[in-house]
Amino acid sequence: MAKEFKIVHESEIEGTPQAVFDAATQGTSGWMWPMGIEPKLGGAGPFGSTVTVWEPPHRFSNRMDGEGGFFNQLDYDISELPDGKSWLRYVHGGVFFEDWDNQYVGASKHTAFYQHTLGEYVKFFAGQQAAFADVQGPGTSSTPEAFDAVKAALGIHDGGAGGHVSVAIAGLGTVDAVVDYLDPNFIGLRTEDAMYRFFGRNAFGAVVGLTIHLFAPGADADAAGAAWGAWLTGLYA
Known part of the structure; x- marks a missing residue:
């Protein structure tokens, strides 16, 4: 049975909102994997997803929908902090069809690791392709x-x-x-x-x-x- 999930992760990042936005949209080879996101509203994203919010350097979302009520959505909300830093609120929402508890735990742990890696990328390798x-x-x-x-x-x-x-x-x-x-x-x-x-x-x-x-x-x-x-x-x- 399909059941929705929502994972929220917030973190301070040592980089400007623009650096974080660029990392999330164009620098993904440096901290996750190459995604090839088309940089515009309505642009194509990975796995058949679509860019649903494109407001650089503060907001970015993409979403994909499928059969049986399936969807997967990623939201980045980036705020400016003093001293060239940023606050990132990342939300991953979607649907799991089976083994909900284990999938949720696994996805939550992966999220924490990936978001940490994004922060490391922005701090040490911002703007570089990997x-x-x-x-x-x-x-x-x-x-x-x-x-x-x-x-x-x-x-x-x-x-x-x-x-x-x-x-x-x-x-x-x-x-x-x-x-x-x-x-x-x-x-x-x-x-x-x-x-x-x-x-x-x-x-x-x-x-x-x-x-x-x-x-x-x-x-x-x-x-x-x-x-x-x-x-x-x-x-x-």
Whole structure:
């Protein structure tokens, strides 16, 4: 049975409303995935969605509708704060058709991680396009304890964000990064020219995943994806 949901996330971001608006609409490769949003009212968005509100730099919404009462809507409301900062109120509304409680928990946790990553992007990489790669672990990474292998391989413990890691990736060399996000299901790493986002989706019935956001000129996302993919697969061999 279809049941609506609503997820609200509010955060202070170290960047102007224009920087936040641009990140949400044109810089998505840097913090989520490339969406190709057409920058105008009525413009095309991802997955067949449509831009329903376009009021730069303060408001943006897009929505898609489907059969059986399905809809998915994203709303960004951006306010200016002193000292070049912004306040973002993000609302994700839609419909789940089954397993409502688990889907809601999973979507809420993903929202917190993505919105944190948006803030990191605006603070450190605003206005830059990223070379993007999406890496999925093998089927064996869907077990309840699978994400622990990622934490162990990165040398991460449950002390919270703020630490540093150094990990050798065959074909790429050593990646030295700050841990900018850490909870039981997600890890965020940031370097001077990249962000790496680890998803413990094994907790939600899927496999462990990783997104790579490279900001260095000429960065090869395919090569990075292949190298990190081999590393991730090797954890579950």
